[in-house]
Amino acid sequence: MSWTTGLPLFLVTVLAMEGFAYVAHRWMMHGFGWFLHESHHRARAGNWELNDLYAVIFAVPSFTLILGGAQLGWWPGCTWIGAGIAAYGAIYFGFHDVIVHRRVATRYLPRSAYMKRIIQAHRLHHVVETRRGNVSFGFLWAPRPEALKAELKRRGHAGVRAPTGLDTAAR
Numbered sequence: 001m002s003w004t005t006g007l008p009l010f011l012v013t014v015l016a017m018e019g020f021a022y023v024a025h026r027w028m029m030h031g032f033g034w035f036l037h038e039s040h041h042r043a044r045a046g047n048w049e050l051n052d053l054y055a056v057i058f059a060v061p062s063f064t065l066i067l068g069g070a071q072l073g074w075w076p077g078c079t080w081i082g083a084g085i086a087a088y089g090a091i092y093f094g095f096h097d098v099i100v101h102r103r104v105a106t107r108y109l110p111r112s113a114y115m116k117r118i119i120q121a122h123r124l125h126h127v128v129e130t131r132r133g134n135v136s137f138g139f140l141w142a143p144r145p146e147a148l149k150a151e152l153k154r155r156g157h158a159g160v161r162a163p164t165g166l167d168t169a170a171r
Contacts, residue, residue: 001076001077001079001080005077006076006077006079006080007080009077009080009081009084010080010081010083010084010087011084012084013080013081013083013084013085013087013088014084014087014088014091016084017084017085017088018088018138018139018140018141021088021092021138021139022137022138022139024058025137025138025139026137029051029054030131030132030134030137031131033054034131035050036050036051036053036054037050037051037054037131038050038051038131039051041126041128041129041130042129047103055089055093058085058089059086059089061082061085062082062083062085062086062089063082064082065078065079065081065082065085066078066079066082066083066086067082068082069081069082091140092139092140095118095139095140096122096139099115099119100118100119100122100123117142117144117145118139118140118142120145121135121136121142121143121145121148122136122139122142124136124145124148124149124152125137127152128152133152133155135148135151135152136148
């Protein structure tokens with residue numbers, strides 16, 4: 001398959017993965033897969049959490065498509081699609097684990113309005129520690145933080161984590 005066909009297929013796959021990630025996060029991770037994802041909404045002890053298994057789970061289709069397209073005689077587009085899935089995973093890791101959760105040491109400070117919005121939206125997602133009542137399930141696109149705060153308020157702050165380090169008795 002030529003670059004002129006493969007590269008657009010790769011780019012469309014990367015973009016489509018944001019939609020897939022939204023659906024998987026909202027209805028799988030906060031649904032039947034909560035038993036793994038719950039660890040991500042709790043304080044982490046050590047370097048790993050059960051939620052990290054999702055990286056392995058989502059790598060399987062990527063690896064399979066790349067292998068099939070490159071070595072097993074499948075349609076060559078499978079390689080480009082598998083590479084697009086892997087690229088989204090790398091982007092997600094960079095944003096989510098490195099920039100937002102700082103699981104890898106970095107001196108990066110967000111300056112752009114886009115990066116600040118993504119980080120704040122993800123943090124607002126994490127103020128809810130239950131599997132229901134969350135906001136902002138996408139990652140590379142997020143609603144305005146003001147809209148997310150209004151939605152949390154509309155829901156009566158159900159499941160929202162209590163403030164830490166503050167005198168909550170005076171509230």
